[in-house]
Amino acid sequence: MTGEYLRMVLLGALACMLVAAAVTDLRSRIISNRLNLAIALLAPAYWWACGISFWPDAGIQLALGLGVFALFASLFALGMMGGGDVKMLAALALWFPWQALLTLLVLMALIGGVVTVVTVIHHRVSQRLGQPEVPYGVAISLAALWLVGERYINHFV
Numbered sequence: 001m002t003g004e005y006l007r008m009v010l011l012g013a014l015a016c017m018l019v020a021a022a023v024t025d026l027r028s029r030i031i032s033n034r035l036n037l038a039i040a041l042l043a044p045a046y047w048w049a050c051g052i053s054f055w056p057d058a059g060i061q062l063a064l065g066l067g068v069f070a071l072f073a074s075l076f077a078l079g080m081m082g083g084g085d086v087k088m089l090a091a092l093a094l095w096f097p098w099q100a101l102l103t104l105l106v107l108m109a110l111i112g113g114v115v116t117v118v119t120v121i122h123h124r125v126s127q128r129l130g131q132p133e134v135p136y137g138v139a140i141s142l143a144a145l146w147l148v149g150e151r152y153i154n155h156f157v
Contacts, residue, residue, distance in 0.1 A: 007049040008152070010042055014095065015148050018141040021088060025137030031084030036091050040065075043094035061094050064101060068093040085136045092144050104143045112139035 017039055021031050047058050069090035075081040089108075093101055116134050123132035 003049045003051065007046065010046045010049060011148050011151055013042060014039065014046075015145060018144050018148070022135075022138045022141035025084070025135040025141075029082070029133045029135055031082075031088055031137045033084075033087065036084065036087040039088065040091035040094055043091070046095060060098075064098055065090050065093040068101070082136065085140060088137060088140055092140070095144075096147060100147055104147055107143035107146055108139050111142050112136055115139045 017035055021035055024035075025031050043061070044058070047061065052058055052061070069086065072081055072086040072089050076083055076086045092104065096104060112134075115136065115138050119132050119134045
């Protein structure tokens with residue numbers, strides 16, 4: 001039963017970090033490296049609390065994290081995504097199995113579209129110069145919070 005409580009506490013900590021990432025990205029368009037590092041470093045504790053075996057399950061999670069980082073780092077290199085967003089996605093990939101990760105990416109894209117439209121409208125209404133900076137960390141955080149919420153709700157159902 002201790003692992004179950006630890007898992008719930010770790011998911012709660014992840015939720016708090018996701019809210020912090022969304023707020024800071026909205027305010028300053030920056031997601032802290034320390035925050036991304038904390039998300040990544042808590043993942044092995046979550047694996048342990050969930051009873052995930054070191055091999056092959058933890059290896060699969062690490063491969064997912066590296067794969068997500070490589071994919072989105074290429075988008076960063078093309079100027080299509082921020083560095084903090086890439087690091088946060090890679091850190092989050094350590095937390096979720098591949099099926100949930102696909103759900104996260106789809107939700108992120110849908111929410112990201114809404115965030116982009118709202119940002120562009122706000123940019124034009126306020127008559128700011130230059131290109132709008134989209135706080136995509138908000139979309140990433142909301143998508144991940146959806147998955148964390150599912151884990152809490154499914155725990156009690």
